[in-house]
Amino acid sequence: MSQNFRLENIGLINRDKKLSFKFNGKTYFGYEGDTLASALLANGVHLVGRSFKYHRPRGFFGAGVDEPYAIVQLYRNNETEPNIKATEQELFEGLEAKSVNCWPSVNFDIGAINNFLKIFLPAGFYYKTFMWPKSFWYRIYEPFIRKAAGLGVASIKHDKERYEHKYEYCDLLIAGSGPSGLSSAYAAAKNGAKVILAEDKPRFGGSLLTSDVNIGNQSGKDWADGIIAELKTMPNVVVKNRSQIFGYYDHNMLVMSEKVSDHLPSTKKYHPNKRLWYIRAKEVLISSGSIERPIVFGNNDTPGVMLSSAAKEYLKVYGVLVGRNPLVFTNNDSGYETAIEFKKHGVDPIVLDSRKNPKSEIIDEAKNLGINIKNSYVVVAAQGYKKVKSADIASISEDKKQLGKIENVKCDCICVSGFWTPTIHLASQSGNKTKFKEEIDAFVPGQSKQNERTLGAANGIFSLEETLKTSFAAGSELSKKITDNDNEVSVPNVVEKKSSQHDKFWCVPLPEGKNYKRFLDFQNDVSVSDVEIALREGYRSIEHVKRYTTLGMATDQGKTSNLNGLQLVSEIENKVVPAVGHTTFRPPYTPVSIGAIVGREVGNHSKPTRKSPMHTWHEKNNAVFVDAGVWLRPRYYKRGDENLFEASKREAKNVRTNVGVCDVTTLGKIDVKGPDAAEFLNRVYTNAWLKLPVGKARYGVMLREDGIVMDDGTTTRISEHHYHMTTTTAQAANVLSHLEYYLQLVWPELNVNVVSTTEQWAGAAIAGPKSRDLLKKLFPNSDVSNEGLPFMGYMEGDLFGVKARIFRISFSGELAYEVNVESDNGNFMWEKIMEIGEEFEIQPYGTEALSTLRIEMGHVAGSELDGRTIPYDNALEGLVSKKKDFIGKRSLQRAAFTADDRQRIVGVVPIDKKTSIPEGSHLVKDANAPLPNPKLGHISASCWSVEHDNPFSLAILKDGKNMIGEKLFVMSPLKNKIIPVEIVSSHYVDPKGERVRS
Amino acid sequence: MLYIKCPHCGMRPQTEFSYGGDASVKRPELNKDISDQEWDDFVYNRKSLRGKHLELWQHISGCRQWIKVERDTSTHEIFRTFRADEEVA
Numbered sequence A: 001m002s003q004n005f006r007l008e009n010i011g012l013i014n015r016d017k018k019l020s021f022k023f024n025g026k027t028y029f030g031y032e033g034d035t036l037a038s039a040l041l042a043n044g045v046h047l048v049g050r051s052f053k054y055h056r057p058r059g060f061f062g063a064g065v066d067e068p069y070a071i072v073q074l075y076r077n078n079e080t081e082p083n084i085k086a087t088e089q090e091l092f093e094g095l096e097a098k099s100v101n102c103w104p105s106v107n108f109d110i111g112a113i114n115n116f117l118k119i120f121l122p123a124g125f126y127y128k129t130f131m132w133p134k135s136f137w138y139r140i141y142e143p144f145i146r147k148a149a150g151l152g153v154a155s156i157k158h159d160k161e162r163y164e165h166k167y168e169y170c171d172l173l174i175a176g177s178g179p180s181g182l183s184s185a186y187a188a189a190k191n192g193a194k195v196i197l198a199e200d201k202p203r204f205g206g207s208l209l210t211s212d213v214n215i216g217n218q219s220g221k222d223w224a225d226g227i228i229a230e231l232k233t234m235p236n237v238v239v240k241n242r243s244q245i246f247g248y249y250d251h252n253m254l255v256m257s258e259k260v261s262d263h264l265p266s267t268k269k270y271h272p273n274k275r276l277w278y279i280r281a282k283e284v285l286i287s288s289g290s291i292e293r294p295i296v297f298g299n300n301d302t303p304g305v306m307l308s309s310a311a312k313e314y315l316k317v318y319g320v321l322v323g324r325n326p327l328v329f330t331n332n333d334s335g336y337e338t339a340i341e342f343k344k345h346g347v348d349p350i351v352l353d354s355r356k357n358p359k360s361e362i363i364d365e366a367k368n369l370g371i372n373i374k375n376s377y378v379v380v381a382a383q384g385y386k387k388v389k390s391a392d393i394a395s396i397s398e399d400k401k402q403l404g405k406i407e408n409v410k411c412d413c414i415c416v417s418g419f420w421t422p423t424i425h426l427a428s429q430s431g432n433k434t435k436f437k438e439e440i441d442a443f444v445p446g447q448s449k450q451n452e453r454t455l456g457a458a459n460g461i462f463s464l465e466e467t468l469k470t471s472f473a474a475g476s477e478l479s480k481k482i483t484d485n486d487n488e489v490s491v492p493n494v495v496e497k498k499s500s501q502h503d504k505f506w507c508v509p510l511p512e513g514k515n516y517k518r519f520l521d522f523q524n525d526v527s528v529s530d531v532e533i534a535l536r537e538g539y540r541s542i543e544h545v546k547r548y549t550t551l552g553m554a555t556d557q558g559k560t561s562n563l564n565g566l567q568l569v570s571e572i573e574n575k576v577v578p579a580v581g582h583t584t585f586r587p588p589y590t591p592v593s594i595g596a597i598v599g600r601e602v603g604n605h606s607k608p609t610r611k612s613p614m615h616t617w618h619e620k621n622n623a624v625f626v627d628a629g630v631w632l633r634p635r636y637y638k639r640g641d642e643n644l645f646e647a648s649k650r651e652a653k654n655v656r657t658n659v660g661v662c663d664v665t666t667l668g669k670i671d672v673k674g675p676d677a678a679e680f681l682n683r684v685y686t687n688a689w690l691k692l693p694v695g696k697a698r699y700g701v702m703l704r705e706d707g708i709v710m711d712d713g714t715t716t717r718i719s720e721h722h723y724h725m726t727t728t729t730a731q732a733a734n735v736l737s738h739l740e741y742y743l744q745l746v747w748p749e750l751n752v753n754v755v756s757t758t759e760q761w762a763g764a765a766i767a768g769p770k771s772r773d774l775l776k777k778l779f780p781n782s783d784v785s786n787e788g789l790p791f792m793g794y795m796e797g798d799l800f801g802v803k804a805r806i807f808r809i810s811f812s813g814e815l816a817y818e819v820n821v822e823s824d825n826g827n828f829m830w831e832k833i834m835e836i837g838e839e840f841e842i843q844p845y846g847t848e849a850l851s852t853l854r855i856e857m858g859h860v861a862g863s864e865l866d867g868r869t870i871p872y873d874n875a876l877e878g879l880v881s882k883k884k885d886f887i888g889k890r891s892l893q894r895a896a897f898t899a900d901d902r903q904r905i906v907g908v909v910p911i912d913k914k915t916s917i918p919e920g921s922h923l924v925k926d927a928n929a930p931l932p933n934p935k936l937g938h939i940s941a942s943c944w945s946v947e948h949d950n951p952f953s954l955a956i957l958k959d960g961k962n963m964i965g966e967k968l969f970v971m972s973p974l975k976n977k978i979i980p981v982e983i984v985s986s987h988y989v990d991p992k993g994e995r996v997r998s
Numbered sequence B: 001m002l003y004i005k006c007p008h009c010g011m012r013p014q015t016e017f018s019y020g021g022d023a024s025v026k027r028p029e030l031n032k033d034i035s036d037q038e039w040d041d042f043v044y045n046r047k048s049l050r051g052k053h054l055e056l057w058q059h060i061s062g063c064r065q066w067i068k069v070e071r072d073t074s075t076h077e078i079f080r081t082f083r084a085d086e087e088v089a
C-alpha cells in the first residue's frame, strides 16, 4: 500500500526522506515530519484500536494532545512503551507500533461482545454488578476485565533510557507558540526579559500552521517562522519545542516535560530520553490555545468521525486526506474552513450546518467555491462498523427538538465541529477560579491567583487581531515591570476573515425508534444514556457524576468530552452550566513518563553513596560491603570461600582473643563548642555532664521530648569549652538538627555552637585483649598504660608524624580504643595499624562481627533504640538523672512509662543451643495458643555468640525484669519457625564489665 | 514546590528546607513543675489550622538556621518569614 491519501503539493513534511514503519506487523511508508497518525492516515488506515468498555472499533479523532482513541504500544530500540498517542508520536525509520485494548486482534476482538451486551454495561455497572458476590470479584470479574480491557502493557525490563531533571528560572514563561505565545514572547524578549517559550508540538506556530490568515503582509506561518528564527538568535530567550508544560504548582513553579529523543530511532549517546524542567517563573503567560469540541450524535465513535480541525491539520501540515468523500458537520464557521481546504485540494465536501441562516466572510468564500451547504441540517447517526460508510442526516427544527425525514448520504468521513473549548488547565491548576463565558459556551480563566495571565484562544479570544494586540501588550507590560526597559514593538497588521456566532447546539436528538449510542467520552465509552442514568439514580455533584460514569477519567482526561458532559447535566437538571460547575483540573495535563519524573535517581543514584577514606583498602582486602544509611561499610572481609557467618565469627573471635580493627569513620561526629557547652550537654543528655573533666569521655543517652530514646553515643571533653560528640551513623543528621533547634529556638541564651565534623575525621576502633600492646607500638611517645589512659580517657597522640586523637572507649566490650585522624590521613593510619598489628595477629572486622560483639555484651544499638523505647526498656535507667532536668524528662513520668510490667531488654537463648533465632520474631508464652497469639515481646537482634558458641539474641520483652529464667517460645510465621527459648540476662558476656577496664 | 525566603539567604526552593511544625509552641521552662495537661499540650496537642499558620522550617541544605514562616495552610501563600530570634506580633 503506498500512501494513497497523500497529496502532492501541500504539507510541511519532508518528502525527500521516506521512512518505513510497522503497524500491527504490517509495513508502511511515511515521511520525515509525519506523526504515526498522519502516516497511517496517508496509507488509508483508520482502524487503530478498540474502545475501553465495549471494544468498539476506534480510529483517529484528533491530531494532537486531545486524541482519545489512537493509543498504541510503541516499540523502539528493543524497548516498548505503552499508551502512546499516535497523534503525538513522530515517525522515525523503523518505528513499530501495535494496537492496544484488543484481543486477539484489532480486526477481531473478543471484547466486542460487550458491545452486544451493552444493556448490562450501563453507568456504574462496575460498582453494581461486580461487587457481588464479593468472592467473584477476585476470581472471575477482575481477571476478565484486566485481560479484555487493559490499556497498553508496561515493560518489565529495566529502562535503559536516561532521564534528566533541570532547574530553571526565568522572567516570563510562555506556554504555547501560537499567535499569542509568539507575540508576547517577542515583545518581552525585546525588553530584555529572560523568556522561555515552550511548545508541545515539534513545529512552532500553533494555529498559524493551519489557518488562512495574513500577518504583516505575509502568511501566518511565514510570520511565525520569522519570529521564531529571531527569538532563537536572542541570548535572553530559550525556545523549546516538543516540550509540554504539564503542571502549574505553588509559587509559580511549573514543570515541563521535554521529549528529547522520542522522535529518533534511538537515543543518542549521552542524551536523555526526556528532560523534566522545573521552572520558577516570575510571570507566566498561558497561551495554550483551544481544542475543538465535538457535536454528539448517534454512533459518533465510528472510525472516520473526527474533529474538523484535525482533518484540516492532517491536510495542511501533513498533506493527508482523511477521506475523499467528506461530510462536514458544524455549528460554527470552523467547519467551513475545513471544507474550503478540502475543496481547494480537489475534494468535494458536503457541509451540514445546524444554523438556519448564518452569514460571514468565510461562509461566503465557501459558497463562492461552490461547496454544497445544507443549513439547519444535522448528522443523526454515522453508519458503518469499522469505518464510516454513510451518514443518516436530517433537517432539524429551530428549537433543535424535531428531526426531519432521515436521509442517507454516502461519505467516508465525518468532520465535526461543535465550536472551541479554551485550554484552561494550567490556569485552573494555578488556583484560578474559572468562569463560564456565555458567548462561547465554555469556561475561561477568572481572577489570576498566582502571577499568571491567560491570553488568546485559551482565554476565549478567537479573533487573531485581538489576540495579537493583547498578547503584544501583555509581553511588553510584564517584561517592562521586570527589566525596566520599554522598547516599543509595533503590532503587525492582521488580515483574517470574520466569523459569525456559533450555534449553542451540542447534541443531536435521537430519532424516533432508534437507540443509537451517543458518546460523550470516547476513551472511556461514556454515552449520553450513562449520564442520564447517573442523574436518575440521584447523583448530583458533577464530581460524583464523573466518578460514577467515569466521564473524563481516561488518559485524555476528557479534553474533548468534559464540556459536553456538563451541557448534558445542565440540560437535564435544568441548571445553567456554571451552576453545574466543572471538575477540578489537576496536573499532569498530559500523561508523563514515570522515568521522567524519577529522573536520574535510580539504582545506585537513588541516594548518595558515602565512602570512608579507607574504602579502597577495604576493597583490596576482599571486603563485602553493606549499606549503612548512605554509607558503604565493610560487612566482613572474605577469606577463601568463607560465607558471611564463618567470616564474621572468625573476625569476632579474633577480637575476643587477639585484636581487631574496625572502620568507624561513619559514626556521626559533632563539635560542641562554647562557654555554655557543658550546660547544654547537661540539658540534652539524660545523665550529668557538668563535672566531666577535660580529657574524659562519657557515654550519654538523649531523648526526644516524648521520652523516647533518640540516640546514644560518647562525648569527650577535648578542652575547657570544646566537646566532641559522637552519634550513631543513622541519627547523625537528625541529632545535629535537634541540637540546632534547641540552641536557636529554645535556649538562644546559651553560648554554644555546633557543627558536624563527621567528614573531617577518619576513625578506627582497635579492640581486643592485645589492643594496648598494639597501641603502645603505634604511639611510642604516649603513655597509654591503664593509668596513663584509663577507661573513658582521652589523649592526643603522634602517629608517626600524624596528629591523632585517642579515645579509650569500647563498643565490643573488650579492652578497646578509638583512634581518629584527619580524613586525609585515614588510610595512612589504617595501614600503620595493620602493619604493626601483624605481630598481634590483628584482623579487620566488619559490621557483622561488630554486631555480634555488641549483642552478646548486651550493648544497645539502633535495633533497640528503635523510636519506641525509653531508657528503662534498654536498661539505661541508671543514666537518667533524678536531680536535673533535661529534654524529655517530664514524659518519663507518664503512667505507661512507669508501669511495673514495663518492657525491658533481655537475652534469649534457644533451649537446644543450636537453632538461630530470626530477628523480628515474636515471643509468646504458648506456641499452641489460638491466634492471635498474645505477643510478649520481639527479638531485636540476633547473633552467634562467639564466647559461648551458641545462638544468642536480644529482645524487648514485656515485664522483662521479672522474666529472667522463664521458658518462652519464639515464633516466626515468616520463616515458619517455632523455637523454645530461655530468657537470660542481656549481658551474656562479661556481665561485670571488667574487660573494658582491664 | 514552595519558594521560601530565608531571612539569611534569600529566596530558596522548598527542597532546601525541612519542616519543623507549629512555631507558636513554647517549651515549658526547665525544672518547672507543670501538670500533665500542660506537658501534653507542649508535646502532642496541635491545632490543625486552615489558614494563616506560623511555623518552623530549617534551612537544612543552606545556612542551617531555623526560621519562622507565616504560611496559609490551604493556599500555601507565604506572607512573611522571620529569623529564629525575631518575635512575631
Ligand SMILES: [Zn+2]
Pocket: B006, B007, B008, B009, B010, B059, B062, B063, B064, B065
Ligand atoms: Zn538560609
